[in-house]
Amino acid sequence: MSKKSFRQAVNEALRDEMRRDSRVILMGEDIAGGMGAAGEQDAWGGPLGVTKGLMPEFGRERVLDTPISESAFIGAAVGAAATGLRPVADLMFIDFMGVCFDQILNQAAKLRYMFGGKATVPVVIRTMFGAGFRAASQHSQGLYPLFAHVPGLKVVVPSSPYEAKGLMTQAIRDDDPVIFCEHKAMYDDQEDVPDEPYAIPFGEANVTREGDDVTIVAIGRMVKFANEVADKLGKQGISCTVIDPRTISPLDRNTIIDSVEETGRLVVVDEASPRCGMAADIAALVAQDAFKALKAPVRMVTPPHTPVPFSAALEDIYIPGVPRIEAAVRAVAGQA
Amino acid sequence: MAGEITALTMPKWGLAMTEGKLVAWNVAEGTPVAPGQPIVEIETEKITNVYEAPAGGVLRKCVAVAGDTLPVGALIGVLADPSVSDEDIARFIEEFRAEAPETSAAEAEAVRVASVTVNGRPIQYLKMGDAGGIPLLLVHGLGGDLNNWLFNQPVLAQKHTVYALDLPGHGGSTKDVGGGDIGAMTAAVVGFLDALSVDRAHFVGHSLGGGIALSAALEHPRRAATLTLISPVGLGSEINVDYIDGFIQSERRKEMKVVLGRLFAKPEIVSNEMVNDVLKYKRLEGVKAALSTIARAIFRGNKQGFIVRDRLSEISAPIQIIWGEQDAIIPSSQVAGLPASVSVHMLAGVGHMAHMEQPQEVNKLIERLVTSS
Structure with missing residues (x-):
């Protein structure tokens, strides 16, 4: 066990699974890099270096640099998965998903169903999301609720390096298409990550803090902010449970409902746009299944319903942070 | 005089503990306390326990109050003789606070797990204490690890060198358990002592670890x-x-929370953190196979396969047995009919984890046996 970054954790899971299973291949733009250039053959490892070092170990047969055509290589990955490989395709930015929606939501998500369970599509689509990178509105979105909306897809939003490694391992071993969403501002986060391979089951929320007064459900990068708020308010007499769903599809409804039945108060924190998003989805779930337990209205902490601003000052206030989460928790606890 | 003043500080229970929350003082300011008296309840992310007075004296000052969360090593109270003046107490607190941060960081640094190679495979262990004499060796049970001794090892280490190890298949040790039988486990434990050049040890074993201790003896x-x-x-x-x-x-x-609850007389002791730690361990590659191998080798059907109660008389070392009356894993009735040379201590209101559920009593019993022999 040693401290590893989120980047290293994902890299380690990819490496372990490629060693274990020769059907696992990687595809994407510049995931090795250096193709066609003299000299350095492992130049990039993707735009933020996550796959660096894998091409030298596994070769260009299994680490494929693709043309800049998402619709083509995502379609190829889905086809390869349907015919026996286990591809991990790197779609770079979640913002680019639009050009390959047919491949994802009509093909990958539907094949198993359309063939009566006789076909499987064990593809993983890795993609970066999230604001805070000064990358403007076309490279900063948190579009994962779009995929949670589509039956047949599994959607993972890891909240830490430990989580990333175990969930990536499970994503690759899973027989269904998985959209694996990595927050680009988290790659340098560090924590203890075991050296051994391990898989975290899907549909099993993590409870990172346990308290009696307020349930905070937070997604992805928001989990560490929620933890911070829970630790701070715990010292001031408001004790919070923090739930990290890990996978937004499947969603571990029971852990959320059980907790709200104990606390009676819910704050949902999500970095995706508020309309038709996970915060609204979870709020609706609780309103329907745990209404009698609620002692206060549910609060959603999300960005405003706008594109992500390029202005640094505006981007900073766009992202839900500790102060807004704290204010929401105080409000539901009646201590605003 | 500084010698008459004892600082009560936030204890460090387990490697992961960095801070603790003071739940309640069991004694009021101005009350005399005896050494070893439970005086304050402290809650960590993992567990709640009582802290015992490290010395006797009057609880002169509760520096921390219920609800306070403080880092390990922080001052929570002051014990002193009634003759010490209030001014001296105030000065002591002031000086302690000025010096404290570095001390606690250094202490935290000193407690680190290490690893040694036994039969070509890594065995992780934690050494605490530096006293001469025969060291203690703490051996956990099936599915446990060296952190199970979090309330015991630091206390026993005040007077002894104390080793706690992770058995093969557990914690940070190799996941290769060989045949997984008592013989293989015993070989790993004895090999561990060899690797550290420890000739003799006071064995403290829990559950499976108790069987290993018997087998080693x-x-x-x-x-x-x-x-x-x-x-x-x-x-x-x-x-x-x-x-x-x-x-x-x-x-x-x-x-898992329900399963772990069966270990304790009061299942509430199982915290979310404890469940998360066990799940993290169990997810590691090789762990499930290792645990299954051990279970298959040690249990026959739904019974224990390693039974040596008829051979206890062959062991010349003094033996004491501590059992929780409400043990739901191995019934405490198994102490009936043991040779008179074996001393038996039955603890009321305790389940399978006496060393965690009533650490004060268990520590006292271990200390007494170790010192008397």
Whole structure:
């Protein structure tokens, strides 16, 4: 066990699974890099270096640099998965998903169903999301609720390096298409990550803090902010449970409902746009299944319903942070 | 005089503990306390326990109050003789606060797990204390690890060198358990002592670890100075295999919480953090296979397969047995009919984890046996 970054954790899971299973291949733009250039053959490892070092170990047969055509290589990955490989395709930015929606939501998500369970599509689509990178509105979105909306897809939003490694391992071993969403501002986060391979089951929320007064459900990068708020308010007499769903599809409804039945108060924190998003989805779930337990209205902490601003000052206030989460928790606890 | 003043500081229970929350003082300011008296309840992310007075004196000042969360090593109160003036107490607190941060950081740094190679495979261990004399060796049970001794090792280390290890298949040790039988486990434990050049040790074993201690004492009589066995395997056929199966098979938080609850007389002691730690361990590649191998090798059907109660008389080292009356994993009735040379301590209101549920009592019993022999 040693401290590893989120980047290293994902890299380690990819490496372990490629060693274990020769059907696992990687595809994407510049995931090795250096193709066609003299000299350095492992130049990039993707735009933020996550796959660096894998091409030298596994070769260009299994680490494929693709043309800049998402619709083509995502379609190829889905086809390869349907015919026996286990591809991990790197779609770079979640913002680019639009050009390959047919491949994802009509093909990958539907094949198993359309063939009566006789076909499987064990593809993983890795993609970066999230604001805070000064990358403007076309490279900063948190579009994962779009995929949670589509039956047949599994959607993972890891909240830490430990989580990333175990969930990536499970994503690759899973027989269904998985959209694996990595927050680009988290790659340098560090924590203890075991050296051994391990898989975290899907549909099993993590409870990172346990308290009696307020349930905070937070997604992805928001989990560490929620933890911070829970630790701070715990010292001031408001004790919070923090739930990290890990996978937004499947969603571990029971852990959320059980907790709200104990606390009676819910704050949902999500970095995706508020309309038709996970915060609204979870709020609706609780309103329907745990209404009698609620002692206060549910609060959603999300960005405003706008594109992500390029202005640094505006981007900073766009992202839900500790102060807004704290204010929401105080409000539901009646201590605003 | 500084010698008459004792600082009460936030204890460090387990490697992961960085801070603790003061739940309640059990004694009021101005009350005399005896050494070892439980005086304050402290809650960590993992567990709640009582802190015992490290010395006698009057509780002159509660520096921290209920609800305070403080880092390990921070001052929570002051014990002193009534003759010490209030001014001296105030000065002591001021000086302590000025010096404290560095001390606690250095202490935290000093406690680190290490690893040693035994038969070509890594065994992780934690050494605490530096006293001469025969060291103590703490051996956990099936599915446990060296952190199970979090309330025992630091206390016992005040007077002894104390080793706690992770058995093969557990914690940070190799996941290769060989045949997984008592013999293989015993070889790993004795090999660990060899690797550290420890000739003899006071064995303290819990559950499976108790069986290993018995086996080590039978196979290598010279190595065991004394045996303290807490709810050990090896004394009767009955064992709760539902628990064993549940522990090995459960992969989800909710199930695991119920399973772990069976270990304790009061299941509430099982915190979310404890469940998360067990799940993290169980997810590691090789762990499930290792635990299954051990369980298959040690239990026969739904009974224990390693029973040595008829051979206890062959062991010349003093043996004491500590058992929780409400042990739901291995029934405490197995102490009936043991040779008179074996001293038995039955603890009321305690389940399978006496060393965690009543650490003060267990520590006292271990200390007494170790010192008297």
